[in-house]
Amino acid sequence: MYCLRQWTLVFLGLLLCSRVGMAQQNAETMASAEAAMLEKIYNASLTDGAAYEWLRYLSTRIGGRLSGSVQAEQAITYTKKELEALGLDRVWLQPVMVPKWVRGKAEFAYIESTPGNTNNVPIRALGGSVATPVGGLKAGVVEVSGIEDLKSRDPEDIIGKIVFFNRPMDPTRINTFEAYSGCVDQRHSGAKEAGMLGAVGVIVRSMNLRLDDFPHTGSMSYGDLPVPQRIPAAAISTNGAELLSTTLKLNPDIKFYFAQSCRQLEDVESFNVIGEIKGSENPEKVIVVGGHLDSWDLGDGSHDDGAGCVQSMVVLRLLKKVGYTPKHTIRVVLFMNEENGLRGGRKYAEEVARKGEHHLLALESDAGGFSPRGFSFDCSPELLNQVLAWKPLFEPYLVHQFYAGGSGADIGPLKPNATVLAGLRPDSQRYFDYHHSDADTFEAVNRRELELGAAAMTSLVYLFDNNPPKALPPGSE
Template sequence: MKKSILLLTLLISIISCNQKNEKILDLTTLSSEEKIDSANIKTLFNSALTDGKSYEWLRDLTQNIGGRLSGSPEAAKSVLWGEKLMKEVGLDSVWLQPVMVPHWVRGEKEIATYTINGEEKNVPICALGFSVATPKTGILAEVIEVKSIEEAKALGDQMKGKIVFFNRPFDNTLINTFRAYGGCVDQRVAGAAVCGEFGAKGVIVRSMTNAVDDIPHTGTMIYGDLPKEKHIPTAAISTRAANMLSIDLKENPSLQFYFKQSCETLADVPSFNVIGEIKGTQTPENIMVVGGHLDSWDLGEGAHDDGAGIVQSLEVAYLFKKNNIKPKNTLRVVFFMNEENGTRGAKKYAELAKLNKENHIGGLESDAGGHTPRGFSIDANTVNTKLLQSWKKLLSPYGLHDLDKGGSGADISPLKGENVTLVGYRPDSQRYFDYHHTSIDTFDKVNKRELELGSASMASIIYLMDKYLYKNTPVKL
């Protein structure tokens, strides 16, 4: 009994000590102005975690609309959904910005098989965005395995009439999985352009993920300047299937692989960026953007990519309004259309910003999933990079330890300028590529608390940027 009481007392002491340390982290070494900032940041987190709306907004978007590939009826529904929601939040103004977007359709479910030692193996496969279809009967050919674009180029005419299999995996020694993705995504994007030039019959690519499973990952690809007659069908296969095919090719280098897909690129269609803003109280001509992309791939519900970013971005404005935080600069929320296969929305937004001589002094993008917050990457001049990094003492109590120089995001990067401070929200990346571009990127994969922590993190850095960047002289686009 005495031992149990002692352990209980020790546990209570540890908990009490941790609570005290959290208070110390909030206040020690802070100036009087920083104490105000610390209190406001705490308020933003408290509001997000007790009265946040992002999770239910995400449920509505994913469960009632689903996957939102540019040009699809679901993408059109999501535009109306976004416009209505921004108005309900009470933004000062809400409007739709027209943009023409590509319209690629997947068609019937893809099929892939091969036979070895008399056993037919079914292969999980999905067409890559912008790929052409196979003939209606599919294609059947021998397979050549390569690990890189350079290796494929070196084969030259040996690829003629063959299916080229790109099988370079993620580098699992890289802690940042986005670096691993960047290290091998070129084979997905450019593989068909290289192999089509030499008369290959088709391309299959190992899915872009750390996971070894039976889930194929789609994503965009390009043919570049390749003439249409050399466009070849391109698809991704699951990582487990890729491993097995590689083993089987060693046993039988002459095995033949069959796949069939019926995808098609249709004419461009009209769509919209959805935009809403809270007018700035002191320098309304200066604009701070926060956003994500409204479109998603068609296989799943686009929950992490990028439904999470969409609802978090709007929740930044919601948290400001709920807590009566009035931005000095105009805070503009943008739901960009067509990030996944064209970034037409981002380009149109930047084009019109330049045409209208708008002054963008900052931007924040969320397009890395709804997992636990880790920090932000900063794309800014040296002075502003150091300024943002000086806020670490205010942000680190919330797990926001990473404030590193780096990219911001595909949708806000066209706004880049010498005095424009662009920031990318960076949650933990370890699970992101389990779901990225797949049929399992669904609402149930998003944790409510992690999502809300992300909204509060984004609101906090926007609060600081608005307060301390607004004196900077912006560069007109």
């Protein structure tokens, strides 16, 4: 009896070891197959990629694509045609009403040290700003380091003045998006806060880490400020900001003049551009990739966010090119109106909720076309651990920074109906040199970096499709 027990235990031990060994061998085989697929994806992107040429047309033939503009409508037509040429299962336009703000004539500004003694400085109206009076606006200047500094001032010092917000981006922040977040409130809400205190105009230092002559525009809001209290707001280049600050220190009684003729018009109809490959096993579950098709009217919007749009389009092209049949529906969405309203992202999320769709993954590219460094993930800790297991597959391609964090503005509204939200994270050091300025042009994009980003996105989509998250929200099965 004792011998029988011993042999039974030995047999069970051998059986367990065999099963563990088989499971380990299966896992190694799967990892090897996944590594081989990633290599195919990268090779296809780097030898026969389409992102760069698509971006060339979008940027140089169409140009800046402000919501509601003719150029935005041309971009919709162009990208829809290119998606249809890929032979997808479905391509369609999703209507959305968007704001229409127009810049008008070129802005003009100068610093007046004494009557007749002036220095011109580069400015650009902030998106959503009202115009100056027809003949322009000239007044004394109060320099502040941010909104809190403004609120600490004696209101008598603000009335009738132009408030100059001169808080720079923090150069010690290695993640430049953190530096941007640390001071962008003065651009977004500065005119509202200054208008409440009786200021007549606002000039904001450009969100840029280098010193140059490119003013950087961006969205701003008056909130619920009554129309009579709404004051014109413009961005000044970093070199211009330095000159204005230095001149003020030498002579606090200088005047600043600026003229802009921007206008807010009635909302107009526009569209999100959507294409998809139906899943072969679970078509009701969706993996979506996207970027925003609109851009500011300065430059041609190559980095922000033409790059993200063409990279997202290429994901579907690469999956077809390497012969991969998705198990879940893979969808690309080119969102309209991220820059000054987020209407496209909200509309898409509304339709997803209305249809009861569930998204396994929503991946956005909206941080420029620079070398990819990794991904940020907005999901539960348990799901993040599953994703981190794929990190070694990306390390040969130097895409090794996987971390919990934000995803993207356009996919944010999807959170109630998505398991994982993710953002492509390229090297961010040069992004704000170009962001929202005349410098954001096609010549600033490197072909290889752009195609590497497309390959990284495609690889992540493939891994999610081939290994869907184990833990899903209640009711999503």
